[in-house]
């Protein structure tokens with residue numbers, strides 16, 4: 298048997314849309330900025346699987362001066378609990394933001410959110426405010442903000458879910474009413490406010506767009522699901538190609554893999570022909586549920602090198618991003634019109 302060699306670069310970056318900045322993203326960001334004087338903390342959520350790519354530089358610009366907590370959500374999908382890989386990843390991520398309190402959460406772990414409650418309980422006390430402390434939770438679409446707030450409320454005051462959550466981005470479209478997560482006898486309670494997920498006006502690097510779409514920050518109809526599975530397959534093969542052995546031998550060919558997957562899972566169209574698009578969506582959904590391996594799509598070593606290199610510009614500023622959007626608008630159809 299010939300040895301399987303995974304691709305070490307992804308070859309298919311052509312024709313990938315790079316924008317997903319919708320009306321409620323812009324409106325949400327403007328509203329957040331206008332509320333800052335009444336906010337004590339910002340909790341910035343990032344996706345554990347794409348911890349660097351899911352940083353929205355517009356939040357740094359708009360909210361960078363606030364007291365900040367960084368929460369990497371969906372930890373359960375990016376690493377195995379207590380594994381060496383988890384420890385290394387988290388140590389590195391912590392080192393990227395030495396000035397901020399950094400947390401890692403999985404929606405299935407009560408303990409993960411209890412660390413945030415403990416931190417806020419101690420830290421917010423120092424604010425000594427009679428009116429209570431207000432925390433704004435921000436992040437990319439679908440990163441898990443509402444889920445986090447529901448879990449904080451449950452852990453902090455023992456109450457049930459207050460906010461709607463969903464598998465596709467854009468469930469929260471407006472800044473929500475505040476939710477109490479910590480109660481204090483003297484009345485200085487801690488409240489959190491959910492916000493609509495905000496995407497970037499333009500993503501210069503096509504690979505980053507694929508990463509964000511794979512993690513669910515972009516609606517599933519924006520990028521072809523077959524291209525997304527191809528990109529996912531590229532990552533899976535670098536980690537462990539045996540995770541799909543039920544359906545195929547290790548392969549770099551996405552279409553035969555999806556056809557085999559469709560036949561074996563009954564995803565067939567008219568005349569028994571494999572429904573490749575449906576199969577692709579199903580395959581992605583399985584990865585998002587942790588069935589096809591748990592790994593990061595960002596390379597933290599490469600990020601470290603970038604940060605160590607003084608000549609590298611780390612992020613686009615808001616102005617640059619907006620300038621790029623204008624350029625993109627001239628050349629590309631409006632993605633929002635497809636939604």
Ligand SMILES: Nc1nc2c(ncn2[C@@H]2O[C@H](COP(=O)(O)OP(=O)(O)OP(=O)(O)O)[C@@H](O)[C@H]2O)c(=O)[nH]1
Pocket residue numbers: 370371372373374402403404405436437438439440441442443444445461462463464465466467468469470492493494585586
């Ligand atoms: N496995 C896993 N799934 C999670 C976790 N957190 C959130 N999710 C799922 O991710 C999806 C999005 O979660 P939401 O809380 O609705 O995300 P959001 O950031 O509020 O989304 P927007 O409405 O777009 O702003 C839901 O299907 C959640 O169940 C987590 O820690 N682990």
